[in-house]
Amino acid sequence: MRRDRLLVAVTLVTLLAADIHFILLPRLRTWYQLPRESCSCTDSSLENGAAATVPWTTSQNMTEQGSKLEWLFRHPLYNIRLPELGPEERLLQEDELMNYCKRKVSRWERLKKIYIEAAAASNITIPDHPVTFDPEASWLQFHLGINRYELYSGDDSSIDRLLRDMQTASVISADFTPDEKALKGACDCSQVVKPSGLHLKLALKLQDFGKAMFKPMRQERHEETPENFFYFVDFQRHNAEIAAFHLDRVLDFRRVPPVTGRFINVTGEILYLTHNEELRSVFFTSPANNTCFFAKCLYVCKSEYAVCGHPDLLEGSMSAYLPGLSIAPRISIPNPWIRTYSFTGTEEWEVNPLYCDNVKKLYPYNSGNRLLNIIDMVIFDFLTGNMDRHHYEVFTKFGDDGFLLHLDNARGFGRPSHDEVSILAPLTQCCIHALNKAMTSHRIKRSTLFRLKLLAQSEYRLSDVMRASLSRDPLTPVLTEDHLQALDRRLGQVLRTVGKCVKKLGEPQVVITDFAESSRVTTGNR
């Protein structure tokens, strides 16, 4: 009998221990953001051909309370002071923007009045949400902060406000995006692939007159892109949009406009609020009594393309709009490493090993930072697994040296088990001896490389800081653990690729110093 009792006791203790270890502790870790590991060894699997160590990697601040993410953002590498910004280095002047917005608000109020009257005549009641225009509104502050180096600064508190506002502010109107409108009536039967009906996004106007692009959830977090899908017909994933924003910030690029998750009531926040008859007409009730709507009835409405609330609530991403094109024009430039958008075609870069030299001869890649910016972009895309970067955008105001906007990241994070090395082609292909000695020969910015190396260290491990960053989103968990682990693996691959290049050409030919180390003393506060 006593032996039996012992057995029962041992079983219970084991269960309790397992519960503490596997359930309670991880939960506590999440709540209090305890560090998972305190080991500070560097990852020996990375080739150390590239600039041997990252500066300032001593863990002088490690004892402080705070998550890895906070440590990361306090790291001197993340607090390199920008040169003082002249007025021409800011995208918008305050007066100009405020006047522009006031005009927009009064136009909106005028049109709304006409619309509500017209609707009332047809016995449709449109709720009248008054716009509260506030010059301190987070989205205006975001727009004012855009400069020639970045969309927002690391210590810009308006970004957190903007994320909160996009999560909670009342929606006052909904419409198709200009993209979707452009599709209307287009009937080019020679087009092989595009447009796909799976693409669906809406522009939502918020109470403070800010605007966000809403992309609804189309796929469960664990679902992977089917192996036979081409990248250009892959689903658009709302969680990929959210995760890409966080990754871009963690990489200290700040070239992705703020994105947050949100549940939208498709009836109350879209159907009842839209002034667009056509959008109203694509709503229907599904057999399961959920409210659904189509992207666009391009030729025929296909209900396998519809998205549905449960019964009204629909999960999605909200991306902050950039300033309108009339006030802050942008141009869209084809990616030199563009992929074929047909089933059989091949692009030159896929067959010509000297393709990079050709690119380097061409404007705007023949001088300045453009090619280095492209390398930043492909590293970002390789980490997310996004193969669909056919174009990139820049603000025309900042000329050829302006940073590249990393817009439209919804086709990343499709297959965590697969690393699409072809995305790194610009990095690998440009790692050859320049035929012409006069040509730019650098392949990667030192600031980028140092941050990547930092994120490969266990104290700042990319998956850990991403997990911490994403845990602040209302839709957490935004990514599955598999996707987070993939980030670490891919980061290692990027560093090995750079390492090989350094081995082949020597560091001075590969890494360009793009910042002054003396700026290390800044202490930005986030």
Next chain:
Amino acid sequence: MRRDRLLVAVTLVTLLAADIHFILLPRLRTWYQLPRESCSCTDSSLENGAAATVPWTTSQNMTEQGSKLEWLFRHPLYNIRLPELGPEERLLQEDELMNYCKRKVSRWERLKKIYIEAAAASNITIPDHPVTFDPEASWLQFHLGINRYELYSGDDSSIDRLLRDMQTASVISADFTPDEKALKGACDCSQVVKPSGLHLKLALKLQDFGKAMFKPMRQERHEETPENFFYFVDFQRHNAEIAAFHLDRVLDFRRVPPVTGRFINVTGEILYLTHNEELRSVFFTSPANNTCFFAKCLYVCKSEYAVCGHPDLLEGSMSAYLPGLSIAPRISIPNPWIRTYSFTGTEEWEVNPLYCDNVKKLYPYNSGNRLLNIIDMVIFDFLTGNMDRHHYEVFTKFGDDGFLLHLDNARGFGRPSHDEVSILAPLTQCCIHALNKAMTSHRIKRSTLFRLKLLAQSEYRLSDVMRASLSRDPLTPVLTEDHLQALDRRLGQVLRTVGKCVKKLGEPQVVITDFAESSRVTTGNR
């Protein structure tokens, strides 16, 4: 130590017993088709309002070797002798059919020659498979056997031959079906829903000049129809086509043309063999290096609609073609209980409780068996869960009393947990006192009711006989256990519905005797 040994021995014996019970025995049962249960109790959960017992339910033959399926087919209820068939009661005369086919074969040989020459001029090699025309070919025998009562008789051995031929005979040509061809160029933008790109079927010609319709697999067996899908955009399931053929035979209807599963090599048996340029042009290689093709590039080719081999083999269903419309015309008649094919509409039967009386007044439902045939069809559709029966077809030769063809069953078996009772509307709605005494008042054929009751008994349980029947298909398991269990549950529901009607109106008003009981002595051999 001895105690430990005992423990090890007990564990091993337990594992062995479990292995025998859960692995070996079920396998043996499948191989030798041992009966699962020998209990002969009747299902007491069924209401017994309807004709109290099934005749000849004594288990006199139960001791015989053989599966439940064999017992079922030997049951006198499944061996009711048809009246002697006059020549006018057969669909086709032998001479007429043979001449027709010989003409078709020579036309085919002629066209093929021209095609092969033309292809050779463009450097395309088309393999030349000679047609072996044999008057004894199984598909010809199937066509010759069609009569005014059924597509084939229960003891027709050519059906098993036909199934085997469709599984193994060489494919000599592939083409779109006329349905798919009709879609071409159609650009009616007012159509809300159809056609859907998910629909894909091909006509395959076999070595013996027989023809089968190939529907590829689009969904895994366990995948269910998403809850927000309308029935008219649901996937077409190849396994539903196969299962429907077996169910129809198990119900002794024999109104579904033979269907079998088969793996087709999309390269060798479609791409290389088709004479249709357009079909050839929709083939492509997927990123995973599988050979894929589209249904039809109606406006744009959407690769999310493509089907792919692995890398070439593609699972699908092969349905035997009926004789051509020129030799055996059929008409397609809208189902009086048709559903709305829009998102918001409602059909009259959904709102008018007296709808059945209206139908009964109209030709051809105002006399003869047509309404009873409709009831058979809705019971069949309710069992499979197919909501998409917008039309039914009959051979014109047999006039109004010919049997209804149950074609196109690929939208059944979508959701095993759900019973769509609205499919039974004709049965429930017609169970009211006829307003006009002169009207037909019967609701179900006695032969159908008896067979349903038989299949509700444990000796002949529907799920068991279906499991046995489907195990003969090369793609076994064709249905998941959940779908098989659903059949039993739905059968119970049909019987309860009939029972309630009998309680309300009395048996003579509900059940029509459609066979002479004296015919019980037949001993058909299958």
